Amino acid sequence: MEETIAGTETAQIPKQRGESLQDIAVRYAEERHWDVFPGTWLEAADGVQRCSCGEPSCAVPGAHPAREDWATQATGSATVARRLWAKQPSASILLPTGRTFDAIDVPETSGFLALARMRRMELTLGPVTCTPDRRMQFFVLPGAAVKAPDLVRKLGWPLASLDLVVMGEGTYVAAPPTRFGARGAVQWACRPTPANRWLPDAEELISPLAYACGRDARR
Numbered sequence: 001m002e003e004t005i006a007g008t009e010t011a012q013i014p015k016q017r018g019e020s021l022q023d024i025a026v027r028y029a030e031e032r033h034w035d036v037f038p039g040t041w042l043e044a045a046d047g048v049q050r051c052s053c054g055e056p057s058c059a060v061p062g063a064h065p066a067r068e069d070w071a072t073q074a075t076g077s078a079t080v081a082r083r084l085w086a087k088q089p090s091a092s093i094l095l096p097t098g099r100t101f102d103a104i105d106v107p108e109t110s111g112f113l114a115l116a117r118m119r120r121m122e123l124t125l126g127p128v129t130c131t132p133d134r135r136m137q138f139f140v141l142p143g144a145a146v147k148a149p150d151l152v153r154k155l156g157w158p159l160a161s162l163d164l165v166v167m168g169e170g171t172y173v174a175a176p177p178t179r180f181g182a183r184g185a186v187q188w189a190c191r192p193t194p195a196n197r198w199l200p201d202a203e204e205l206i207s208p209l210a211y212a213c214g215r216d217a218r219r
Contacts, residue, residue: 038085039178108134
């Protein structure tokens, strides 16, 4: 099975299932111009996959920053990315938000409901991830974290009542195919393609996302 990651404006470069994390991280930096940085990784201990951080109760084993200064480590250079993963080939692939994109994080049930509605509305979507802890992250233009509270209020929803989090500067998302312990791997609900190289503004997506989260909240 193949996934595709955008190559040029006119082509897609197929990614084989066996491709290394290093190669994928380099692709993100080189082809999407996303900053990347290596996170923790999974280590086998007594037949159990544990996080390299050494914390037995780690909430996201193998999928969080490995060092406190991760923000300064993040790079958009394919050469530097290749060097970073050469040091630890099993490291997860993490993408800082608030730089080339922000991310709107919602529960999976709300996310798929909103996704179906967005497609009916023929909205232009950016990449969307689906994580093993049943969350979805919609990539949008930077600045969403500042705008979102007012946008949601104008729609008549108090932001605190919705399970909707906008991830901007100082946070990060895990990129496919990063694994969360035994839960599975991050996947693309909407893959990066030449068509979604230009990201939507949060204002374009916030209405269907808030509606879907509000519907979940009422349940």
